[in-house]
Amino acid sequence: MKFLHTSLLFICLAMVPHAWGAPLSLEDCLQKAAENNPALKSASWDSRIAEENSRIASGAKFPRVDAGTGYTVQLQPQAVKLRGTETETQEPRYAFAGITASYTVYDFGRRDARVRKEQAYMEAASEGFMFSKSDCALQVIEAYFRVLETGKLSQAAAEEVAQITEHRRVAQVLFEEGTVTRNDVLQADVRLASARQKLLAMRNNHENSWLLLNFLTGSASDFRGELDETTTVNSTGLTGVNDSDSAGNRHDILSQKLVLEARDYEVQENREHYLPELYTRLGMDYVQNDRVREQAIFSATLGIRVTLFDGFTAAAAREKAIKLRSRQQDALRLAQQRALLEIATARNDAAIARERINVSESAIRQSDENLRINRERYQERVGTATEVLDAQTLSTQAKTEHYRALYDYQVAAARMLSARGEL
Secondary structure, eight states, rough: HHHHHHHHHHHHHTTSSOOSOOOOOOHHHHHHHHHHHHHHHHHHHHHHHHHHHHHHHHHGSSSEEEEEEEEEEEESSEEEETTEEEEEESSSSEEEEEEEEEEEETTTTHHHHHHHHHHHHHHHHHHHHHHHHHHHHHHHHHHHHHHHHHHHHHHHHHHHHHHHHHHHHHHHHHHHHSOHHHHHHHHHHHHHHHHHHHHHHHHHHHHHHHHHHHHTTTTTTTOOOOOOOOOOOOOOTTSSSOHHHHTOOHHHHHHHHHHHHHHHHHHHHHHHHTTTTEEEEEEEEEOOTTSSSSSEEEEEEEEOOOOOOOTTHHHHHHHHHHHHHHHHHHHHHHHHHHHHHHHHHHHHHHHHHHHHHHHHHHHHHHHHHHHHHHHHHHHHHSSSHHHHHHHHHHHHHHHHHHHHHHHHHHHHHHHHHHHHTOO
C-alpha cells in the first residue's frame, strides 16, 4: 500500500504544469474574456460602425453647404452684337467663386425613413454585440468545465496506472513464489501499457483544454491556474419557465427584430422614390468681370424636384427591399425556432446529466468494493488476475462517467441560461 501511495504522488506531481498562476475562478475567466477576447474586440467594431452610419443618415436633417472657386482662361471672351457692333460681356480671364446652402424641406418621409432605418441597424448591432458577449461567456464556461473535467479524468487515469502498477508488483511476487504463472505478469504489463496510453491521451486533452481557455480569455498560451472545483452554474430556472417568453429575451432575437424593423423603413424609403421633393437654396456666386455692374449674385430659391425616369432602378430597388424584408422575416422565425430547440435540448441534457450523476455515484461505491474484493481474492489465491484487472477497469470507468456527468450537467445548465438569454 505504501508503494501505491508513492506511485500516486509521483504521477500527480508529474502532471503539475511548469508555470502556475493565482487561483482562477469562473468569474475571473468571464471578466478576462469580456476584456481581452479577440473575437469580442472584433465584434465591438460593428456597433461603432453602425453608429457612424446613423450619424451619416442624420446629416440629412441639416442644410448642406458647398463652396467652390477657380480661375478660367478663354480663347475668346463672350460678346454680344448690338446694331452691328460687338461688345464683350466678360473678360477673357477671370476668377470665380461661389457658396450655396441647400436644404430639403419635405420629401414625403424618405429622409425620416432613412434615419430610422440606420438607427434600427445601430440598435441591432448593439444587441448583436451583446449576443456575442453571451456566446463568448458560454464558450468560456464550457472550456472552464472542460479543463476541470479533463483534470479529473487525468487523475482517474493516473490512479488506474498506480493500481495496475501495484497489481503487477503483487503478481511478480506471487510468480517468484511459484503460486501463479508468468501469464499474470504479462497480462499486467499489457494492461499497464494501455493505462499509460490512456493517461497520455487524458493529459493531452487537459493541455488542449487549457489552450482553448487561454485563447478565449486572452491569456498567454502557457498560463496555468488553479481552477475552483466547487464552481457551479445557477440552475434554479431550468424548469417552470415559459420557453417562448424566455426566447424573446435573447439578444440575437432582439437583434433580428430590429433588423426587420430597419427593413420595413427601407421599403418605405424606396416606395416613395417617385414622389416630389420640396427644397430651398441660398447662394452667392461671384464672377470676376468689370464689364458688368454686379459681379456677385445673391439668390434664394424655393423649388420642387421629381424623378421622372431612372432606368427602372428605383423599381428594382423597391423590389429588392421587399424581398430583403421577406428574407428577414423568415430569418427571425428561424432564430425563434432555433432558440426554442436550444432551450429544450439543454433542458433535456441537464435532466439526463442529473440522473447520470445519481447513477454514477452508487456505481463508484460498488466498483470500489468490487475492486477490493477481487484484489483480496487474488492475494489469497482464490481469484484470477483477469478479475482484478477487470475490476480496476470498471472502477476507472465508473469514476470517468461520474466526472463527465457532473460537468455535463454544469455545461447544460449554462447552455440553458444562454438559450434563454440570461447568461
